[in-house]
Amino acid sequence: MSDTDDAEQELGVTKSKEYETGEWYAEVVRKAGLANYAPEGMSGFIVTRPRAYELWERMQGFLDAKFKETGVRNAYFPMFIPESYLEREKDIVEGFDPEVAWVTHAGHDELEERLAVRPTSESIITPYIARWVRSHRDLPLRVNQWCSVVRWEATETKPFFRTKEFLWQEGHTAHATHEDAWEETMLRLDQYESTYEDFLAVPVLRGRKPDHDKFPGADTTTTVEALMPDGKSVQGGTSHHLGTSFAEAFGITYSDEAEEETLAHTTSWGLSWRALGALIMTHSDDQGLVLPPTVAPEQVVVVPIWQEDTRDEVLEYAEGVAEELREAGVRVELDDRDTRNPGFKFNEHELHGVPVRFEIGPHEVEDREVTVVHRPDGEQSTVAREGIADAAQVHLDEVFAKLYAAAEENLEGGVRDADDRAGILGTIGQHGGYVRAPWCGEEACEGEIKEQIAAEIVMVPFEDEDDLVDADHDETCAICGEAAERTAYFAKSY
Amino acid sequence: MSDTDDAEQELGVTKSKEYETGEWYAEVVRKAGLANYAPEGMSGFIVTRPRAYELWERMQGFLDAKFKETGVRNAYFPMFIPESYLEREKDIVEGFDPEVAWVTHAGHDELEERLAVRPTSESIITPYIARWVRSHRDLPLRVNQWCSVVRWEATETKPFFRTKEFLWQEGHTAHATHEDAWEETMLRLDQYESTYEDFLAVPVLRGRKPDHDKFPGADTTTTVEALMPDGKSVQGGTSHHLGTSFAEAFGITYSDEAEEETLAHTTSWGLSWRALGALIMTHSDDQGLVLPPTVAPEQVVVVPIWQEDTRDEVLEYAEGVAEELREAGVRVELDDRDTRNPGFKFNEHELHGVPVRFEIGPHEVEDREVTVVHRPDGEQSTVAREGIADAAQVHLDEVFAKLYAAAEENLEGGVRDADDRAGILGTIGQHGGYVRAPWCGEEACEGEIKEQIAAEIVMVPFEDEDDLVDADHDETCAICGEAAERTAYFAKSY
Numbered sequence: 012m013s014d015t016d017d018a019e020q021e022l023g024v025t026k027s028k029e030y031e032t033g034e035w036y037a038e039v040v041r042k043a044g045l046a047n048y049a050p051e052g053m054s055g056f057i058v059t060r061p062r063a064y065e066l067w068e069r070m071q072g073f074l075d076a077k078f079k080e081t082g083v084r085n086a087y088f089p090m091f092i093p094e095s096y097l098e099r100e101k102d103i104v105e106g107f108d109p110e111v112a113w114v115t116h117a118g119h120d121e122l123e124e125r126l127a128v129r130p131t132s133e134s135i136i137t138p139y140i141a142r143w144v145r146s147h148r149d150l151p152l153r154v155n156q157w158c159s160v161v162r163w164e165a166t167e168t169k170p171f172f173r174t175k176e177f178l179w180q181e182g183h184t185a186h187a188t189h190e191d192a193w194e195e196t197m198l199r200l201d202q203y204e205s206t207y208e209d210f211l212a213v214p215v216l217r218g219r220k221p222d223h224d225k226f227p228g229a230d231t232t233t234t235v236e237a238l239m240p241d242g243k244s245v246q247g248g249t250s251h252h253l254g255t256s257f258a259e260a261f262g263i264t265y266s267d268e269a270e271e272e273t274l275a276h277t278t279s280w281g282l283s284w285r286a287l288g289a290l291i292m293t294h295s296d297d298q299g300l301v302l303p304p305t306v307a308p309e310q311v312v313v314v315p316i317w318q319e320d321t322r323d324e325v326l327e328y329a330e331g332v333a334e335e336l337r338e339a340g341v342r343v344e345l346d347d348r349d350t351r352n353p354g355f356k357f358n359e360h361e362l363h364g365v366p367v368r369f370e371i372g373p374h375e376v377e378d379r380e381v382t383v384v385h386r387p388d389g390e391q392s393t394v395a396r397e398g399i400a401d402a403a404q405v406h407l408d409e410v411f412a413k414l415y416a417a418a419e420e421n422l423e424g425g426v427r428d429a430d431d432r433a434g435i436l437g438t439i440g441q442h443g444g445y446v447r448a449p450w451c452g453e454e455a456c457e458g459e460i461k462e463q464i465a466a467e468i469v470m471v472p473f474e475d476e477d478d479l480v481d482a483d484h485d486e487t488c489a490i491c492g493e494a495a496e497r498t499a500y501f502a503k504s505y
Numbered sequence: 506m507s508d509t510d511d512a513e514q515e516l517g518v519t520k521s522k523e524y525e526t527g528e529w530y531a532e533v534v535r536k537a538g539l540a541n542y543a544p545e546g547m548s549g550f551i552v553t554r555p556r557a558y559e560l561w562e563r564m565q566g567f568l569d570a571k572f573k574e575t576g577v578r579n580a581y582f583p584m585f586i587p588e589s590y591l592e593r594e595k596d597i598v599e600g601f602d603p604e605v606a607w608v609t610h611a612g613h614d615e616l617e618e619r620l621a622v623r624p625t626s627e628s629i630i631t632p633y634i635a636r637w638v639r640s641h642r643d644l645p646l647r648v649n650q651w652c653s654v655v656r657w658e659a660t661e662t663k664p665f666f667r668t669k670e671f672l673w674q675e676g677h678t679a680h681a682t683h684e685d686a687w688e689e690t691m692l693r694l695d696q697y698e699s700t701y702e703d704f705l706a707v708p709v710l711r712g713r714k715p716d717h718d719k720f721p722g723a724d725t726t727t728t729v730e731a732l733m734p735d736g737k738s739v740q741g742g743t744s745h746h747l748g749t750s751f752a753e754a755f756g757i758t759y760s761d762e763a764e765e766e767t768l769a770h771t772t773s774w775g776l777s778w779r780a781l782g783a784l785i786m787t788h789s790d791d792q793g794l795v796l797p798p799t800v801a802p803e804q805v806v807v808v809p810i811w812q813e814d815t816r817d818e819v820l821e822y823a824e825g826v827a828e829e830l831r832e833a834g835v836r837v838e839l840d841d842r843d844t845r846n847p848g849f850k851f852n853e854h855e856l857h858g859v860p861v862r863f864e865i866g867p868h869e870v871e872d873r874e875v876t877v878v879h880r881p882d883g884e885q886s887t888v889a890r891e892g893i894a895d896a897a898q899v900h901l902d903e904v905f906a907k908l909y910a911a912a913e914e915n916l917e918g919g920v921r922d923a924d925d926r927a928g929i930l931g932t933i934g935q936h937g938g939y940v941r942a943p944w945c946g947e948e949a950c951e952g953e954i955k956e957q958i959a960a961e962i963v964m965v966p967f968e969d970e971d972d973l974v975d976a977d978h979d980e981t982c983a984i985c986g987e988a989a990e991r992t993a994y995f996a997k998s999y
Contacts, residue, residue, distance in 0.1 A: 047633060052587040052618045058633050061578035061648060068579065084555035085562065089670055090584075090622075090653060091606075093546040109612045112585075114622065116607040117657035124546045128584075128608065128622070139541060139552050148844075154555060159584060159652075163611035176583055350642075 022358045024299050032241040036169070036292055043300040043362055045291070046170040055168050055175035059284075062363065063171075065308040066287050067178060071157060073210045073305075074180070074282065077202045078155055083182060086154040091126035092135045100260040103134055106227030110162040112175075128161045133228070133253075133279055136183045137261040144275060147187055147267050151195065155182040171288030172245070172505050179283035185263055185275040189254070192276035193231075196252040199280040200233045203248035206282065211290045212303040212415040213237050214422050215247055216445070216500070218470035223454040226279075230254035236470050236500070237289045238425045242443015244469045244502040245289045250280035288505070293421075294387070294414050300364030301387045303414050304407035309344040311336055311403055312365045316353045316372035329371045332381060332399055339400035341407070361386060366410045367403065385410050426500075432459065432490050435501055439466045445502045449495030451488035459490055460501055470500040516852045518793050526735040530663070530786055537794040537856055539785070540664040549662050549669035553778075556857065557665075559802040560781050561672060565651060567704045567799075568674070568776065571696045572649055577676060580648040585620035586629045594754040597628055600721030604656040606669075622655045627722070627747075627773055630677045631755040638769060641681055641761050645689065649676040665782030666739070666999050673777035679757055679769040683748070686770035687725075690746040693774040694727045697742035700776065705784045706797040706909040707731050708916050709741055710939070710994070712964035717948040720773075724748035730964050730994070731783045732919045736937015738963045738996040739783045744774035782999070787915075788881070788908050794858030795881045797908050798901035803838040805830055805897055806859045810847045810866035823865045826875060826893055833894035835901070855880060860904045861897065879904050920994075926953065926984050929995055933960050939996045943989030945982035953984055954995055964994040 024042060026035035040046050045063035049056035059067070075085075091114060098104045112128040115121060129135065136154065144152055157180045166173055182199060186192040200217060207213045215235040225232040229251040237245045255274045258264070263275040294301035304310045313336075315329035326347060333345040344365075346356050353370075360368060370382040379396040383406055394402040425444030429435045438446045450456060450468065457468045486495040518536060520529035534540050539557035543550035553561070569579075585608060592598045606622040609615060623629065630648065638646055651674045660667055676693060680686040694711060701707045709729040719726040723745040731739045749768045752758070757769040788795035798804045807830075809823035820841060827839040838859075840850050847864075854862060864876040873890040877900055888896040919938030923929045932940045944950060944962065951962045980989040 047636070049583050050587060050590065050629075050632065052589065053583060053585060053620070056583040056585070058583065059581040061580050064580050065578070067581075084559070086555050086558050087553040087561075087653075087672060089543050089547060089550040089552065090655070091547060091550070091670075093544060095546065096544065111612065112608045112620075113610040114606045115609045116619075118603045118605060125610075126547070126606075135544075138544065142541070159581075161584070176585075178581060 022355070022362055024297055024362070026297075028240065028295070028297055032292075033169075035297070039291060039295050039299055040170045043364065045300070048168065048170075055164070055173075057168070057170045057174050059178070062308070063287060066290065066302070066306055067284060069306045069308070070206065070210060070286060071180075074202065074206050075157075077205070078182070081198060081202075082151065083153045083155045085156060087156055087158070088132055088135050088139070090129055090158070092129055092132070094125045094127060096134045096138070097127050100134060100228050100257055102227035102256070103131075107131065107162070110164055112161045112163055129158075130160055130162045131279075131281070132156070132160075132181055133183065133257055137257045137263065137277065140183065140185050140277070141258075141261050141263040144185055144263055144265050147265050150187045150265060150275065151184055151191060153182065153184040153195075155180055169288070169505070171284050171291070177283050177285070179281050181279060181281045184278045185258070186277070187265065187267070187273070187275065189276050192252055192254075192278050195278045196231065196233060196250045196280070199250040199278070200235065200248075203235050203250065203280075203282055206286065207235060207237060207247055207289070208415075210303075210305050211286060211293075212305070212411055212418060213247075213289055213293050214415065214419045216422070216426075216470060216472075218472040218500070220249070221454070221457065221468045221471060221499070222452075223457075224468070226251045226253075228253060228256045230256075234470060236502075237293070238422045238444060238502075239289065239292050239505065240421060242425065242503065244445065244504040245285065245292075246469065246504065247286060247289060248280070248282035251278060253277040253279060285505075293418050295364070296387050298358075298387070299362030301414065302364035302366060303411045304366045305411060307364060307366050308342065309363075309365050310342045310407055311344075311367045311369060312356075312360045313343060313345045313369040313371060314353055314356050314360075315345075315347060316370060318373075321373040321376075324376055325371060325373060328376045329369075332369060332371065332396070335400050336403055339403070341400065341403050367406050385413070388413065430489050435460055435466075435489060436464055439501060439503065440464055443503065445469070445500045447498055447500055448489035449486040450497050450499035451491055451493045452496040453488075453491065456488055456490035457499070457501075464503070466501050466503045468499040469502045469504050471497050472500070516849070516856055518791055518856070520791075522734065522789070522791055526786075527663075529791070533785065533789050533793055534664045537858065539794070542662065542664075549658070551662070551664050551668050553672070556802070557781060560784065560796070560800055561778055563800045563802070564700065564704060564780060565674075568696065568700050569651075571699070572676070575692060575696075576645065577647045577649045579650060581650050581652070582626055582629050582633070584623055584652070586623055586626070588619045588621060590628045590632070591621050594628060594722050594751055596721035596750070597625075601625065601656070604658055606655045606657055623652075624654055624656045625773075625775070626650070626654075626675055627677065627751055631751045631757065631771065634677065634679050634769075634771070635752075635755050635757040638679055638757055638759050641759050644681045644759060644769065645678055645685060647676065647678040647689075649674055663782070663999070665778050665785070671777050671779070673775050675773060675775045678772045679752070680771070681759065681761070681767075681769065683770050686746055686748075686772050689772045690725065690727060690744045690774070693744040693772070694729065694742075697729050697744065697774075697776050700780065701729060701731060701741055701783070702909075704797075704799050705780060705787075706799070706905055706912060707741075707783055707787050708909065708913045710916070710920075710964060710966075712966040712994070714743070715948070715951065715962045715965060715993070716946075717951075718962070720745045720747075722747060722750045724750075728964055730996075731787065732916045732938060732996075733783070733786050733999065734915060736919065736997065738939065738998040739779060739786075740963065740998065741780060741783060742774070742776035745772060747771040747773060779999075787912050789858070790881050792852075792881070793856030795908070796858035796860060797905045798860045799905060801858060801860050802836065803857075803859050804836040804901055805838075805861045805863055806850075806854045807837060807839045807863045807865060808847055808850050808854075809839075809841055810864060812867075815867040815870075818870055819865060819867060822870045823863075826863060826865065826890070829894050830897055833897070835894060835897050861900050879907070882907065924983050929954055929960075929983060930958055933995060933997065934958055937997065939963070939994045941992055941994055942983035943980040944991050944993035945985055945987045946990040947982075947985070950982055950984035951993070951995075958997070960995050960997045962993040963996045963998050965991045966994070
């Protein structure tokens with residue numbers, strides 16, 4: 012490990028996660044070497060440092076493998092979209108126009124037509140899908156790209172949660188039928204759920220966005236939502252059934268088996284580096300970053316503790332342990348720097364979120380053991396040197412399980428019910444988290460809550476999943492008292 | 506395999522590689538499903554389809570692993586650079602200003618300062634390196650990013666060779682001494698050479714660019730150059746020793762062991778998707794794409810050939826063969842479509858560049874054999890079913906060796922010597938390729954050649970590698986007759 016990240020580093024985190032969540036988050040991001048803010052003139056942009064980019068690469072690897080197993084192929088489309096293309100789907104232009112960065116000049120010349128820096132790529136990808144699809148045999152057609160997009164929002168910057176440029180993937184597919192497109196929409200939502208739960212140890216809820224909060228042009232926008240420790244919800248990834256609106260705007264038709272020209276049905280789905288924000292925010296603590304072993308760049312750090320007279324035997328033993336772990340496929344780092352004392356090293360690796368620490372001193376050598384310490388709870392135990400690689404895996408799994416359990420407890424405890432306006436306002440005001448309430452389906456009712464406490468409907472559960480409102484019963488909307496159509500989850504959100 | 510790519514596909518390539526290289530190249534790119542041109546208003550941009558993007562991903566995997574083994578960490582920097590930052594290194598702004606795409610508006614507002622879409626990122630990365638480096642212990646510092654950049658050149662578009670936006674990686678490093686930076690420069694050049702030679706089967710020459718053709722602000726620009734079959738050179742990747750010019754412009758200093766504030770020495774190095782252009786151009790032929798097995802998405806295609814009465818046994822046998830290859834780690838596709846006849850399949854897989862074809866009919870089943878056909882030379886042989894995975898690997902290695910040998914023969918036969926102006930002009934005019942000639946070091950002499958036949962000095966060999974001009978001898982410049990300082994390689998180039 013290089014000292015590269017140390018330059019700006021004071022090891023201690025000074026802010027409290029519980030009482031100053033925003034400042035604490037910013038401090039962890041900076042001190043753990045994850046990101047810096049961009050220079051003046053570019054507020055809203057960040058520099059993603061290697062410690063954060065490694066997290067992105069690992070998550071990308073996990074999700075990209077799932078995509079490839081299920082028929083998705085990566086491609087790359089131009090980063091600019093001609094204004095006339097953006098205007099072809101009216102909801103898209105209305106939805107994104109206020110946030111578009113425009114290229115107007117190239118070299119010393121003004122362009123004839125302005126080019127949008129992509130805020131999302133439906134308007135440049137769909138016309139090509141239209142060229143590539145001729146027959147029902149060309150369907151389904153699935154492409155995905157990993158890239159960055161730009162949305163010029165005027166809100167406060169929060170690394171990975173709110174930035175004007177962000178890394179993401181965007182998948183775009185075309186299908187023969189509405190049902191096929193719906194299956195695709197849900198398959199990608201499942202994969203996002205799995206990325207959060209199985210890889211990032213962040214449990215999520217899933218459902219639809221209310222109609223008034225759908226992706227521009229979409230029939231249905233589905234979402235996974237994660238609850239942060241401060242009681243706010245994060246929209247973790249969205250998968251859109253676009254119906255035929257983009258197919259109509261850009262002319263995706265295919266000749267079906269009866270050789271009739273038929274409109275295709277399309278989907279798009281995206282997951283951004285906001286997942287890293289949720290990861291960092293969920294698990295980390297007042298000592299710094301906490302990472303599940305799945306995504307951690309180093310899973311185990313071996314810290315040898317020696318005096319002058321025990322140095323050689325301790326180092327040799329520690330090297331053997333590290334080597335055995337490495338051969339077993341564990342991502343291990345041996346921290347044998349002699350410029351730093353063990354206490355400094357412990358603090359530094361805690362700050363960086365290494366899930367498991369092996370401490371090795373003369374006692375461990377003598378007893379043929381290793382002292383194992385878990386991040387974040389400091390649980391300490393002793394394991395035998397014999398079979399150390401298997402033991403390491405057991406401890407890594409334990410750390411993952413602990414992190415998941417804590418996040419799950421937060422989520423489960425964070426869902427409460429209410430059946431009137433005062434209940435919604437009071438519960439969110441007092442506890443944060445989600446409030447489930449029957450809802451008539453009207454945006455106006457959400458508006459009343461939003462106006463008072465800046466909470467909104469982040470999700471409506473799927474019909475077959477956890478919906479309180481039964482069509483046969485006669486619940487009434489918690490806000491207006493009219494007949495309730497759906498259960499809504501109200502929450503403040505990032 | 507889906508029929509996705511077939512929509513625009515007629516299988517036959519109609520142009521001749523030998524006689525109409527440019528048109529042939531464009532046709533292969535289109536018909537093999539590699540790329541499309543971008544829409545009106547965006548001439549110079551391309552859409553990179555999955556078949557090409559897979560090549561990029563594989564090459565990226567090869568090179569990225571080398572980077573990571575040698576201390577490089579990936580990061581991500583903003584895609585925009587404030588104009589004032591671009592202006593801080595004067596050579597950069599002079600070199601790139603005519604080609605920069607400018608963002609001037611965001612949403613409905615004009616920006617206070619224009620933002621350049623990155624043409625290269627020294628001007629945004631170096632200030633952060635300056636923040637991260639404090640002490641000699643922070644050095645060397647190495648970051649790399651995989652991204653796209655935009656250079657608004659007004660030349661004719663040629664997919665992967667000349668496009669206004671292109672994918673690349675750019676590495677940026679800082680070092681304590683000039684020598685350390687030179688070692689880094691050469692290490693990255695070695696890795697580019699290996700990527701071409703060991704992965705893409707494209708042999709290259711290596712050397713420096715003449716001083717008047719260096720990267721803006723660089724002390725030395727090194728290059729690998731590949732010779733295309735039409736006699737033109739491709740600059741395959743460049744690695745720059747930037748001396749202290751960027752460290753001065755952006756203030757990278759470190760306290761050395763004596764605690765003196767000292768300027769760092771920096772490098773940058775980039776390889777773009779031009780490597781894919783060189784790959785396609787070098788190996789492909791009048792039947793379509795040809796790929797070495799290293800980079801081919803499918804290494805072996807198994808084509809079962811059946812009649813109604815032999816269908817089951819042939820298919821079962823073919824599935825067993827494909828499965829055995831897959832288990833051995835060979836990228837194999839079983840083409841069992843019954844909507845296409847074997848002849849169509851052969852043509853299609855040839856167009857797509859699958860290196861090895863296995864043909865399996867009733868005879869092969871009966872004799873427990875497989876018929877093996879190489880791309881591109883059609884060499885056919887029979888191998889036993891027993892041990893088929895090992896046999897496949899042998900054939901894949903043979904195909905790689907054949908492709909490399911052919912490209913090497915082209916390169917070796919393409920280097921000729923001349924010692925006067927007429928010799929340079931005549932040799933390049935007649936044969937293309939490289940002409941080695943003693944050169945005084947003055948740009949004016951290159952200018953005389955450039956003016957007449959649009960050839961330039963693409964490379965000057967390193968002192969210890971293949972330099973004809975010996976300091977103790979008295980060669981004279983082939984153009985002006987003054988004392989020669991160096992050997993120059995003249996060629997036309999992409």
